[in-house]
Amino acid sequence: MAEDVAMTELDKQIVRALQGEFPLVAEPYKALADSIGISEELFLERIRVLEAEHKIRKMGAVLRHREVGFASNVLVAWQVEPPERLDEVAAKMAKSPSVSHCYDRNTAPDWPYNLYTMVHGHSREECEAIVERLSEETGVTKRAMLYSQKEWKKTSMRYFTD
Structure with missing residues:
Protein backbone atom coordinates (compact mmCIF):
# COMPACT_ATOMS: atom_id res chain seq x y z
CA MET A 1 0.00 0.00 0.00
CA ALA A 2 1.26 3.44 -0.85
CA GLU A 3 2.18 5.81 1.94
CA ASP A 4 -0.75 8.08 2.78
CA VAL A 5 0.56 11.49 1.74
CA ALA A 6 -1.72 14.50 1.27
CA MET A 7 -2.23 15.82 -2.24
CA THR A 8 -0.13 18.89 -3.00
CA GLU A 9 -1.72 21.95 -4.57
CA LEU A 10 0.16 21.15 -7.81
CA ASP A 11 -1.24 17.61 -7.82
CA LYS A 12 -4.75 19.00 -7.34
CA GLN A 13 -4.21 21.36 -10.30
CA ILE A 14 -3.10 18.40 -12.42
CA VAL A 15 -6.16 16.37 -11.43
CA ARG A 16 -8.44 19.33 -12.24
CA ALA A 17 -6.75 19.66 -15.65
CA LEU A 18 -7.12 15.95 -16.39
CA GLN A 19 -10.83 15.82 -15.60
CA GLY A 20 -11.72 18.55 -18.10
CA GLU A 21 -12.02 18.29 -21.86
CA PHE A 22 -9.00 16.47 -23.28
CA PRO A 23 -7.33 18.68 -25.91
CA LEU A 24 -7.51 17.24 -29.41
CA VAL A 25 -4.05 18.45 -30.43
CA ALA A 26 -0.76 16.79 -31.36
CA GLU A 27 0.65 17.27 -27.83
CA PRO A 28 -2.33 17.14 -25.44
CA TYR A 29 -0.29 16.74 -22.25
CA LYS A 30 1.81 19.75 -23.19
CA ALA A 31 -1.38 21.78 -23.64
CA LEU A 32 -2.67 20.63 -20.25
CA ALA A 33 0.68 21.39 -18.60
CA ASP A 34 0.74 24.84 -20.23
CA SER A 35 -2.76 25.51 -18.89
CA ILE A 36 -1.46 25.27 -15.32
CA GLY A 37 1.93 26.83 -15.99
CA ILE A 38 4.30 23.86 -15.73
CA SER A 39 6.40 21.82 -18.15
CA GLU A 40 5.03 18.76 -19.90
CA GLU A 41 7.84 16.71 -18.31
CA LEU A 42 6.79 17.71 -14.78
CA PHE A 43 3.12 17.16 -15.61
CA LEU A 44 3.78 13.59 -16.83
CA GLU A 45 6.14 12.82 -13.93
CA ARG A 46 3.49 13.87 -11.39
CA ILE A 47 0.91 11.66 -13.16
CA ARG A 48 3.29 8.69 -12.87
CA VAL A 49 3.82 9.42 -9.15
CA LEU A 50 0.06 9.77 -8.53
CA GLU A 51 -0.50 6.42 -10.27
CA ALA A 52 2.26 4.74 -8.26
CA GLU A 53 0.72 6.12 -5.06
CA HIS A 54 -2.69 4.80 -6.20
CA LYS A 55 -4.15 8.30 -6.11
CA ILE A 56 -5.02 8.07 -9.80
CA ARG A 57 -6.46 4.72 -10.69
CA LYS A 58 -7.46 5.23 -14.31
CA MET A 59 -8.01 7.79 -17.02
CA GLY A 60 -10.46 7.26 -19.81
CA ALA A 61 -12.80 8.82 -22.28
CA VAL A 62 -16.51 9.27 -21.67
CA LEU A 63 -18.46 8.42 -24.81
CA ARG A 64 -21.74 10.25 -25.21
Whole structure:
Protein backbone atom coordinates (compact mmCIF):
# COMPACT_ATOMS: atom_id res chain seq x y z
CA MET A 1 0.00 0.00 0.00
CA ALA A 2 1.26 3.44 -0.85
CA GLU A 3 2.18 5.81 1.94
CA ASP A 4 -0.75 8.08 2.78
CA VAL A 5 0.56 11.49 1.74
CA ALA A 6 -1.72 14.50 1.27
CA MET A 7 -2.23 15.82 -2.24
CA THR A 8 -0.13 18.89 -3.00
CA GLU A 9 -1.72 21.95 -4.57
CA LEU A 10 0.16 21.15 -7.81
CA ASP A 11 -1.24 17.61 -7.82
CA LYS A 12 -4.75 19.00 -7.34
CA GLN A 13 -4.21 21.36 -10.30
CA ILE A 14 -3.10 18.40 -12.42
CA VAL A 15 -6.16 16.37 -11.43
CA ARG A 16 -8.44 19.33 -12.24
CA ALA A 17 -6.75 19.66 -15.65
CA LEU A 18 -7.12 15.95 -16.39
CA GLN A 19 -10.83 15.82 -15.60
CA GLY A 20 -11.72 18.55 -18.10
CA GLU A 21 -12.02 18.29 -21.86
CA PHE A 22 -9.00 16.47 -23.28
CA PRO A 23 -7.33 18.68 -25.91
CA LEU A 24 -7.51 17.24 -29.41
CA VAL A 25 -4.05 18.45 -30.43
CA ALA A 26 -0.76 16.79 -31.36
CA GLU A 27 0.65 17.27 -27.83
CA PRO A 28 -2.33 17.14 -25.44
CA TYR A 29 -0.29 16.74 -22.25
CA LYS A 30 1.81 19.75 -23.19
CA ALA A 31 -1.38 21.78 -23.64
CA LEU A 32 -2.67 20.63 -20.25
CA ALA A 33 0.68 21.39 -18.60
CA ASP A 34 0.74 24.84 -20.23
CA SER A 35 -2.76 25.51 -18.89
CA ILE A 36 -1.46 25.27 -15.32
CA GLY A 37 1.93 26.83 -15.99
CA ILE A 38 4.30 23.86 -15.73
CA SER A 39 6.40 21.82 -18.15
CA GLU A 40 5.03 18.76 -19.90
CA GLU A 41 7.84 16.71 -18.31
CA LEU A 42 6.79 17.71 -14.78
CA PHE A 43 3.12 17.16 -15.61
CA LEU A 44 3.78 13.59 -16.83
CA GLU A 45 6.14 12.82 -13.93
CA ARG A 46 3.49 13.87 -11.39
CA ILE A 47 0.91 11.66 -13.16
CA ARG A 48 3.29 8.69 -12.87
CA VAL A 49 3.82 9.42 -9.15
CA LEU A 50 0.06 9.77 -8.53
CA GLU A 51 -0.50 6.42 -10.27
CA ALA A 52 2.26 4.74 -8.26
CA GLU A 53 0.72 6.12 -5.06
CA HIS A 54 -2.69 4.80 -6.20
CA LYS A 55 -4.15 8.30 -6.11
CA ILE A 56 -5.02 8.07 -9.80
CA ARG A 57 -6.46 4.72 -10.69
CA LYS A 58 -7.46 5.23 -14.31
CA MET A 59 -8.01 7.79 -17.02
CA GLY A 60 -10.46 7.26 -19.81
CA ALA A 61 -12.80 8.82 -22.28
CA VAL A 62 -16.51 9.27 -21.67
CA LEU A 63 -18.46 8.42 -24.81
CA ARG A 64 -21.74 10.25 -25.21
CA HIS A 65 -23.18 7.18 -26.89
CA ARG A 66 -26.46 8.75 -28.07
CA GLU A 67 -24.58 11.57 -29.83
CA VAL A 68 -22.59 9.05 -31.90
CA GLY A 69 -25.57 6.94 -32.95
CA PHE A 70 -26.04 4.33 -30.23
CA ALA A 71 -29.77 4.71 -29.62
CA SER A 72 -30.17 1.74 -27.30
CA ASN A 73 -28.38 0.42 -24.26
CA VAL A 74 -29.13 -2.26 -21.73
CA LEU A 75 -27.74 -3.14 -18.34
CA VAL A 76 -27.46 -6.90 -18.24
CA ALA A 77 -27.34 -8.62 -14.87
CA TRP A 78 -25.82 -12.10 -15.31
CA GLN A 79 -25.94 -15.05 -12.93
CA VAL A 80 -22.49 -16.61 -13.30
CA GLU A 81 -22.35 -20.11 -11.85
CA PRO A 82 -20.30 -21.30 -10.19
CA PRO A 83 -19.07 -17.97 -8.80
CA GLU A 84 -15.47 -19.15 -9.30
CA ARG A 85 -16.03 -18.57 -13.06
CA LEU A 86 -16.68 -14.86 -12.49
CA ASP A 87 -13.20 -13.61 -13.47
CA GLU A 88 -13.07 -15.81 -16.58
CA VAL A 89 -16.54 -14.78 -17.77
CA ALA A 90 -15.99 -11.10 -16.96
CA ALA A 91 -12.72 -11.08 -18.93
CA LYS A 92 -14.50 -12.46 -22.01
CA MET A 93 -17.41 -10.04 -21.77
CA ALA A 94 -15.20 -7.02 -21.10
CA LYS A 95 -13.36 -7.68 -24.38
CA SER A 96 -16.53 -7.03 -26.41
CA PRO A 97 -16.40 -3.61 -28.10
CA SER A 98 -20.14 -3.29 -27.38
CA VAL A 99 -19.60 -3.51 -23.60
CA SER A 100 -18.69 -0.24 -21.90
CA HIS A 101 -18.89 -1.41 -18.29
CA CYS A 102 -18.32 -4.81 -16.71
CA TYR A 103 -18.29 -5.33 -12.95
CA ASP A 104 -19.22 -7.79 -10.23
CA ARG A 105 -21.80 -7.19 -7.54
CA ASN A 106 -22.97 -8.99 -4.44
CA THR A 107 -26.06 -11.12 -4.79
CA ALA A 108 -29.16 -10.98 -2.58
CA PRO A 109 -31.73 -13.65 -1.65
CA ASP A 110 -34.15 -12.38 -4.30
CA TRP A 111 -31.51 -11.17 -6.80
CA PRO A 112 -28.96 -13.88 -7.79
CA TYR A 113 -27.05 -11.83 -10.38
CA ASN A 114 -23.34 -11.34 -9.73
CA LEU A 115 -21.98 -9.82 -12.96
CA TYR A 116 -23.21 -6.69 -14.71
CA THR A 117 -22.45 -5.42 -18.21
CA MET A 118 -23.62 -2.30 -20.03
CA VAL A 119 -24.23 -3.11 -23.69
CA HIS A 120 -24.68 -0.43 -26.37
CA GLY A 121 -26.23 -0.84 -29.81
CA HIS A 122 -27.96 1.07 -32.56
CA SER A 123 -31.27 -0.62 -31.75
CA ARG A 124 -32.89 -2.81 -29.12
CA GLU A 125 -32.62 -5.74 -31.54
CA GLU A 126 -28.87 -5.20 -31.92
CA CYS A 127 -28.46 -5.12 -28.12
CA GLU A 128 -30.37 -8.39 -27.83
CA ALA A 129 -28.17 -10.01 -30.50
CA ILE A 130 -25.03 -8.84 -28.70
CA VAL A 131 -26.28 -10.21 -25.38
CA GLU A 132 -27.17 -13.53 -27.01
CA ARG A 133 -23.66 -13.75 -28.52
CA LEU A 134 -22.09 -13.02 -25.10
CA SER A 135 -24.26 -15.74 -23.60
CA GLU A 136 -23.18 -18.26 -26.23
CA GLU A 137 -19.48 -17.32 -25.86
CA THR A 138 -19.51 -17.72 -22.08
CA GLY A 139 -22.19 -20.34 -21.47
CA VAL A 140 -23.99 -18.00 -19.06
CA THR A 141 -27.71 -18.09 -19.82
CA LYS A 142 -29.41 -16.73 -16.70
CA ARG A 143 -29.75 -12.97 -17.00
CA ALA A 144 -31.99 -9.97 -16.52
CA MET A 145 -31.97 -7.23 -19.17
CA LEU A 146 -32.73 -3.74 -17.91
CA TYR A 147 -33.16 -1.23 -20.73
CA SER A 148 -32.53 2.44 -20.08
CA GLN A 149 -35.70 4.49 -20.21
CA LYS A 150 -34.18 7.92 -19.64
CA GLU A 151 -30.67 9.22 -19.06
CA TRP A 152 -30.56 11.49 -16.02
CA LYS A 153 -26.87 12.27 -15.77
CA LYS A 154 -23.82 11.83 -17.97
CA THR A 155 -20.86 13.14 -16.01
CA SER A 156 -17.91 11.71 -14.18
CA MET A 157 -16.87 12.54 -10.65
CA ARG A 158 -15.09 15.87 -10.32
CA TYR A 159 -12.43 16.32 -7.66
CA PHE A 160 -10.89 19.44 -6.11
CA THR A 161 -13.52 21.81 -7.46
CA ASP A 162 -14.63 24.96 -5.70
